[in-house]
Amino acid sequence: MAAVCVAVISKQNFPLYLRSVNPQNEADLQFQYLVHASIDVVEEKVSTLGTPKAGQDPREHYLGLLYPSEQYKVYGYATNTRVKFILVVENTTSQSRDTEMKMLFKNLHVAYADMLCNPFYTPGQKITSRTFNNAVSSIFQMSKGFTSKE
């Protein structure tokens, strides 16, 4: 269940950060497409929170599986500040991996909140922080660890 792509989407729905674990041209484009497509799903999920249609606790930031494709599963998370995180993972198991995904998202959220506290970062700009990049590298690493448990 290794994560292959991490994306941070601004409240205005454009990507602030998109990184694949192995930057290769083809895969990159595919992830960009997946991420863009998933933004709509996130919006829909967030707007139906609290209604009977929604599948989960409206108080949670974690949105669960957005949609699966053949090779990948796309998970989403929306913060109180309308920032969305997308994690694309390899579709290697049909088992639910919510606990692990929540942990990865939590780490990403912490990293994002810390990054925002850099006074030289202007909200809405693309994220270029070294510390944030390192945190994302750790997330890729951590998710590889989950795979080995299968």
Next chain:
Amino acid sequence: MSRQGRPQDTRKVSGELFSLTYGALVAQLVRDYEKDEEVNQQLDKMGYNIGVRLIEDFFARSQQGRCHDFAQAADVLTKVGFKMFLGVVPTVANWSAKGDEFSLILDQNPLVDFVELPETHQGLLYSNIICGVIRGALEMVQLEVKVWFVQDQLRGSDSTEIRVKFLKKLEDAVPAGED
């Protein structure tokens, strides 16, 4: 939902408004001034103005008596002053042979917790306000000093080092505030 906090957590949280405000100030100054050196000077000046007032608060909270000499001042500055306001105790080191200069080595600097200097501002002394505060505070106890940054972890050095040099003892007169 209340925050579960270990003592460190609460300290970080409560100091946040200060360090975030300081960050916003520095970022604003960087936009206002053309050169990093000008920002550094402004931070030092503001620090001085804060230092001359802060010392009163320090004495009220700490009940410290007068320092007898420069070495004692160094001790009180780090073990009481820094600890009280920034929650860290710098190491006093690198005394000059004459005993009129020393360094403060900071392993941790709470001002820079989330700060990453932009490439275009590597000349910025982000925490220069600390130098001004030390200078202002010590002047109020009749010690005229020069304070400057020697090394800054934020700019890639291994440690953060501030140097304090004793210049002269002042007469017991109230100095005019720096405008």
Next chain:
Amino acid sequence: MSVTTVQAETSQCLFEFLHMEIVSQLQQEAGPDKKGEVQQRLESLGHRVGESLVERTSRDHPRFKNELDAVVFMCKQFWVTAFNKNIDNLKTNHQDTYVLHDNAFRLLQHLSEGNQYREEAQTYLSFACGLLTGALSNVGIKCQVTAEVTKMPACTFQVKVLL
């Protein structure tokens, strides 16, 4: 007082000194009769700080149910993180206005009480107005915040939600 409370109080004190110096510098740079400019700059500083502060404070907080939920959060957790105390009273017209009442606003505590200082005191509310606009806009609530000293050191912040 516990060690952590002492530290919290001391950090507050450090912030108050910093704020005071920022106001002083801005006033000097702007010159006389430029109160509006000074207040605007303070608000803009506060705005950026509010954005960051709310991001961290709300990180572990469950998703806000609605606008009121978010405003209540500002009055409690957010205000406590910023100023070590709650907002004392919150009123709303259930349409677009909220009035936050602080009985003892920290930044007014060290100012003199006489009426002639009320105008000066107004400037000391600008940063906090910015904190609120920054925090609220970051959770999706665009608004205008005006503040008023009621009786030193008490003040109100009026939040008008913009559509």
